[in-house]
Amino acid sequence: MMKRIALAASLVLALAACQDDNLSRGSTRHLVPIPSATMALMSTKGMSKEDPILIRAYKKESELEIWKRGSNGKYALLKTYPVCRWSGQLGPKNREGDRQVPEGFYTVTPAQMNPNSNFYLSFDTGYPNAFDRSLGRSGGDIMVHGSCSSRGCFAMTDQNVAEIYAIAREALGAGQRGFQFQSYPFRMTAENLAKHRLDPNIAFWKNLKEGADAFEVTKDEVRVAVGRGRYEFNLDPDTASVVAQKRAQDEQEVAELVAKGEKPIKLVYHDGDTHESFRTALANVTGVSDTKLGYVSRTEGISSGPRVVALNDSGKEAPEAPPTALAFASMREIPVSQAETRAAVTQQTAPVAAAAAAPASGETPFYKKMFGGVADLFSTSSAQPAVEAVQAAPAAPAVRTAPAPNAVPQKRAQAGAAVKVANAN
Secondary structure (H helix, E strand, C coil), X not given: CHHHHHHHHHHHHHHHCCCCCCCCCCCCHHHCCCCHHXXXXXXXXXXXXXXXXEEEEECCCCEEEEEEECCCCCEEEEEEEECCEECCCCCCCCCCCCCCXXXXXXXXXXXXXXXXXXXXXXXXXXXXXXXHHHCCCCCCXXXXXXXXXXXXXXXXXXXXXXXXXXXXXXXXXXXXXCEEXXXXXXXXXXXXXXXXXXXXXXXXXXXXXXXXXXXXXXXXXCCEEEECCEEEECCCHHHXXXXXXXXXXXXXXXXXXXXXXXXXXXXXXXXXXXXXHHHHHHCCCCCCCCCCCCCECCHHHCCCCCEEEEECCCCCECCCCCHHHHHHHCEEEEECCHHHHHHHHCCCCHHHHHHHHCCCCCCCCHHHHHHCCHHHCCCCCCCCCCCCCCCCCCCCCCCCCCCCCXXXXXXXXXXXXXXXXXXXX
């Protein structure tokens, strides 16, 4: 009975994902001070804990940045944090339950900070905003929170979300009415734009880039309005001119990349992703413990990253030549006797295939590897990954017979004509 109750509780947590039910009332973890190392970093950059902040997040790179306004009145990058989990695909959120992480420009006020989150700590990003509502988009409760489970949220480790929360708390407590949260599909580089130029969301992403460019030029919070089904950014004439120059320069760089052969692609995620540092570090973690990350949503898709799909000029998936076609193309006619053919067919190769296909019985599942040692993810580990090898059973020697008279020509692949198939990560 107790097992059933525990299982049901875990299932409820999995389905609730980003919904906060205020299960941790009475906790004081929201009062934990900013770490001394981060305070020292602020000091070296001419910042204080009371200075306003701005947050930028990138889905493809699985990174979240905190920017702070310095003594010169301009925002500068304070620190970048790895995202432990985000869900869905690249592209905006459209409706409740689509598991999409929103993309756009949002505002986080003190009322959206949740010190009693059941995901350690959290704050609501503000989805849907006026732009989302103008397009009829639905849903809500889209958070930045602890744990490593996402259903449309940016999930950080508890340690990182505690630091992010503390930095935001101090800025809001010092009088900042709300900080801007900019969410992007990827960093708005020429390379990313060239690769994703045929994506159905490219017009929306170029609209987001207008705001990103405005921030890059001014290093100030972007003033956002909504009109004609798009974001509009209020810029003075001088700033608008500089932003236009940057946009033209970036478009020229995109055109040059395309001319040099940059192929259009689409990234297909099983269900979101994790930062590469987690993928690399967790691959060597041994032991089973769920006390660090808690429930990890849909683990089967984050061990290998997204699938890269090549597109043709019309934006459709480019057809790939079947591997068998390459094999047949290398064949030529050579005389083979019927006896030799029978001998080749009877070679005992089945044990080799069986050995290669059978999973190692002692292998630790990926999701269990993720649960151990999370607190030391970014420290040097002395543990070495286990090396697993499957030794193929030797094939029985072929029976050699004399060629039969009047041998019939048969087709056989040339020796050494192996077909190599590259797997996209």
